[in-house]
Amino acid sequence: MDKxxxxxxxxxxxxxxxxxxxxxxxxxxxxxxxxxxxxxDLADVYQEAFLALRxxxxxxxxxxxxxxxxxxxxxxxxFKIYDALKSKKREIPYETQLHxxxxxxxxxxxxxxxxxxxxxxxxxxYLKELGEKCRQVLTMFYYRGLSIEEIAKHAEYxxxxxxxxxxxxxxxxxxxxxxx
Amino acid sequence: xxxxxxxxxxxxxxxxxxxxxxFNDLLKSDPDFRAEAEFQMDVRRxxxxxxxxxxxxxxxxxxxxxxxxxxxxxxxxxxxxxxREAPKTKSFxxxxxVAASIALxxxxxxxxxxxxxxxxxxxxxxxxxxxxxxxxxxxxxxETNDAKNQAFLAYSKGNYQxxxxxxxxxxxxxxxxxxxxxxxxxxIQLNRAEEAIPLLQEHLQTDDSxxxxxxxxxxxxxxxxxxxxxxxxxxxxVVEMNTYKAKEAKQLLEEL
Numbered sequence: 001m002d003k004x005x006x007x008x009x010x011x012x013x014x015x016x017x018x019x020x021x022x023x024x025x026x027x028x029x030x031x032x033x034x035x036x037x038x039x040x041d042l043a044d045v046y047q048e049a050f051l052a053l054r055x056x057x058x059x060x061x062x063x064x065x066x067x068x069x070x071x072x073x074x075x076x077x078x079f080k081i082y083d084a085l086k087s088k089k090r091e092i093p094y095e096t097q098l099h100x101x102x103x104x105x106x107x108x109x110x111x112x113x114x115x116x117x118x119x120x121x122x123x124x125x126y127l128k129e130l131g132e133k134c135r136q137v138l139t140m141f142y143y144r145g146l147s148i149e150e151i152a153k154h155a156e157y158x159x160x161x162x163x164x165x166x167x168x169x170x171x172x173x174x175x176x177x178x179x180x
Numbered sequence: 181x182x183x184x185x186x187x188x189x190x191x192x193x194x195x196x197x198x199x200x201x202x203f204n205d206l207l208k209s210d211p212d213f214r215a216e217a218e219f220q221m222d223v224r225r226x227x228x229x230x231x232x233x234x235x236x237x238x239x240x241x242x243x244x245x246x247x248x249x250x251x252x253x254x255x256x257x258x259x260x261x262x263x264r265e266a267p268k269t270k271s272f273x274x275x276x277x278v279a280a281s282i283a284l285x286x287x288x289x290x291x292x293x294x295x296x297x298x299x300x301x302x303x304x305x306x307x308x309x310x311x312x313x314x315x316x317x318x319x320x321x322x323e324t325n326d327a328k329n330q331a332f333l334a335y336s337k338g339n340y341q342x343x344x345x346x347x348x349x350x351x352x353x354x355x356x357x358x359x360x361x362x363x364x365x366x367x368i369q370l371n372r373a374e375e376a377i378p379l380l381q382e383h384l385q386t387d388d389s390x391x392x393x394x395x396x397x398x399x400x401x402x403x404x405x406x407x408x409x410x411x412x413x414x415x416x417x418v419v420e421m422n423t424y425k426a427k428e429a430k431q432l433l434e435e436l
Contacts, residue, residue: 014238021242047239051232059193115317116229123226128389142224143231145192174223 001062005069009057021050024070028077035081045084049077059145119178126177134170141167183210187217191224233314244309298435300411304403307432310340310365311393315358332362340366357386361394364401373401396425399432408436 008016025046032042053073056062065072116124127135136155140146148160148167157163181199183206189195190203206213316332331346343366351359360383367376380398384391399414415436418429 017238018242018245021239022246025246043243047236047243050239051235054235055232116225117222120222120226120229123222124230125389127226127230138223138227139231142191142220142227147192148188171220171223175219 001065001067001069001072006057006062009054009069017054024073027070028074031074032077032081035085037081037084041084042081045077045080048080049073052076052080058143122178123174126174129177130170130173133166134173137163137166138170183213187213187220190217191220233317237312237314240309240312248306300403300406300408300436303432303435304400307428308368308400308404310335310369311361311390311397313362315362315390335362335366340369344370357383357388358390360386361388361390361397364394364397368397368401368404371404373404376401392421393424395421396429399429412436 005020008020011017028046028049029039029042032045037045050073053062053069053076062069062072067075127138130138137151140151140154141148146154148163151157152160152163155163157166181202186195186199186203186206189199195203207217208214313332313336316328318329318333318336327346327350331343331350334340334343334346344363347359347363347366350356351363360379364376364379364383367373367379377398380394380401383394384398395414395417399411399418402408402411402414412433415429415433418424419426419433
């Protein structure tokens, strides 16, 4: 996969992300038309696919992928289109499924997520009560999947032990908020 | 491997086969470890949802911007189309040509003078998008149909008229400040900014996770009403707070 594009995707740079978003958007909306979804639905699907792509990128899951970013994005998109059709209780035409669709799109499975549990919803509100430092370290660890060592380097901590201490302090606060 | 490292690796999908085995054995034999693992899995899920939604909001902005750009190119294309068709109408009487050039001149003068300070209502149209529903995510195909779900479903689908009374009722019974925010957004979209303003002001008094967004929407409401002075005041506050839409507010202030 294109290294520069991948790096842009992993970044928080709004302009670069927007350029990537726009790079494949028109073509995707065009590709999706054959499934009889309207533009708003397709834009939603495209956004979901783009999010899934970025998550994989920041978790380092795309580094070893050979196919191009576009091919991969469209593969996720195709999966999401089927999902959207299913939820609209529309039949997926046999033809589109087997013949017309680009044969080279790899199968990319996406887990369908369960709604948050009561506890998880609570945790989400409590996360907002944590300080900036906490949110940063937790996001790096749980969302970006950075190792303690990487976090120490990235966020300019003294060493790995300080990161660990910070992380457990934050978790402790969260636990206390839950037990209030 | 110590328990902590094992759990860390698990949470980041980095366990290999023998480590998986070890991890599973610990889950069974050590209730404290199990509780800790479950807690951190919940934290991970909560953070993931939060981050995903933040990013989806950014993407929604990209989409809006892309559509605004499309509309702009579409209208320039129409203009060039019109130019191309012009030569077809040959031999125009001369006096019409004179009249046309005067009209064109007047038009251009208007265009240039009008453009010096942008019309607040145009700026409103370019900048206002109702805030995405982040409070109550609608899961596709979900069957539960309580009042809250109905309200947010209507809102997410763009049925603002339908959402209004639902938000009013919900706010009366539950007093959650975010209902004020979404109701105000719906009102602005329905060209009823006057009614949205008091709601946003009330929302600003609360300490809700959406409060930092309210000032921007207050500015949007004033723009819709073409109250440039108050819109500017609100935009300045948005810039000062330097969180939600600060960049956009700065740019708007320059245009106003």
